[in-house]
Amino acid sequence: MSPAERADTTVLECSGVGDGGITRVLTEVVRHWPGPQRLRVVAAPPDWAVPPTDPAVQVEVVSRQPADRARAIASAATALRGVTGRADRGTAPATRVLSLSPSLAVRGSRLPVTTVVHDLAFRLWPHGLSGAVRQYRRVSYGTAIGRSARLLCVSARTRHDLLGLYGVPDDRTAVWHPGSSLDTPPGPLPAPLATRAAGGERYLAVTGHAAHKGVEIAVDALPDLPGYVLAVLTGGQRVPEFEAAVARCAATERVLFLDRLPEDGYAATIAGAAAFLMPSHFEGYGLPAAEALRLGTPVVVSPDPALHEATGGRAARMTTWTSRALVDAVTEATTAPRPPVGECGRSWRTATAHLADLLAGAPTATRPAGR
Template sequence: MPSADRVTVLEASGVGPGGITRVLTELARHWPAGHQLRIVAAPADWEVPASAAAVSVLSAQSGGRAATITGAAAALRRATAAGSRVLSLSPSLAIRGSRAPVTTIMHDLAFRLWPHGLSPAVLQYRRLSYRTAVDRSARLLCVSARTRHDLLGVYGVGYHRTAVWHPGSDLSTAPGRSPVTGEKPYLLVAGHAAHKGVELAIEAAGLLTPYEIVVLTGGKPDLWGPPRPGVRFLGRLTDAEYAAAVAGAAAVLMPSHFEGYGLPAAEALRLGTPVVISPDPALLEATAGAAVRMTTWTAEALADAVRAAVAGPRPATAGAGRSWQEATDHLVELLGPVATPAGG
């Protein structure tokens, strides 16, 4: 039987559509041989990557949020009976079931600092789950220096309990033919949530008539209203379709009002696609200065930045971020030996 330090129980009850799903998939794909990864509350339709070694699913999400949390907490209690370490991919009440020290990944504090578009029920759950993560996690890993700073400012969590962990940005699937067809070149917008600033891209469509605005909605094509001239909404894409859509775009736009990191921007730069970002500091961190930055949050500023981005040479591939193998190895290093929880 492997030692506790070589067994990680990954709690995934907070994983749904969006970037965190990719984090789960890539960590499983690159988890080091000789270290077991046991997943609790995996998304119902998620599958272990074919190339993954020593990865097993102990339980899956089922029913609504309450049922998922209850089931995850019970599965976590069973899985940690003999020790091991626990990694929670995002704040969750389910970690109350853990008998072992927990490390939680903190993606952003948007629910406190930019809560627009979130229902009262979602806001209440996030208040509870983030408070639980802060109080019960031995360590908190922040996907950006911005999130680490926000955690200090909002919750008073000192830097001795936190560290910065950047996700990987390389895509495991080589891009093929883009799923976006049409006569015009297109500008791709990550747009599965209100904080993504999609309304700015839609407004800018009239200023960018040589291009079509294509919005990735993460399976929610009605999120931004009905289709309109110059704007197209796409539903959920496979990994291969996503890579092809990013690689084939004239530019990828992230006019976000708030980000914890901004993974699509880093992924686009790795594929050699120009990127436009808002003034959000996390996006600047994720792109390491290789993207064109809007001067403010307006359609006019977005259109100006797009023109600057497409006028220059396409960025060199692998120009931002790091590989998922490097990111996974760093995460395993940060998890370290099993330790005693730090408390609040």
């Protein structure tokens, strides 16, 4: 038997992974997965590229997601059935299944599944979601919660929400905080922002790829924050409500919408900001806020409890979801000493090792109840 054949296998089910933070989790988990291991990725995003990994980790992309949601779920379930159906239960080496987000595809697994739950926003902040999307998420989350042997929550807040909304007891859940390290050194600033910075203007950065990010609060506060440009990180996804807020703002000329940035451009934008803002109406964790603090950038967060958890209490916290509260928090953040670089959060290597340990502690030889 070769070393590869003697290694345990982890199947990463990714049909619930789309643009945004969960794709980042997929990339960093694969990049830092401890060896010796085989990783078999089911339903990888269409354009996702396998990152450099530990030489002792063999990565195989079993399937990729079709563009159509129904086909993506069906093909992922079929691929998962094929991968897990050939695994021997209760023997060494072990095969374990980790779903990186709740998905209907877990119905295809012939082995117990551990599912990562990032948030329950579709229940607690459904604004802007269509009826069809809400219904799909109700079904997919209900299926994943019912069929998973264990649920890993990215925050204590999400664990609390699982208990309150689904009655999931603590003995079926654990908290797993993602890493917050950015391994890519900062590169050049995006051209529009570099031009403004070269003219001596300071800027505030805010995540703005989804309606719950609260960018309209930052835009409304901008007239009371003279001397600052507001850089909205859209990730390539423009939100009409935010564009409408900018159109009616008295400081329109001080707002920049930035499209999807390369990793070094993202790191440069966050590291160079006078402060990083997350006035979100809802978060399951708040990874960008933790990343910003780790880069030594002052951070402002809304009263959302997950953001307070993600930043370890080191961020300036708004008292209400209002522009006045954001102005006060920006003043607090920018007049205090900048955070030490590298002291907030944990590295992706540490976080991934913790994830692997949690997965290894999940059942491997029996199906969850209800299967």
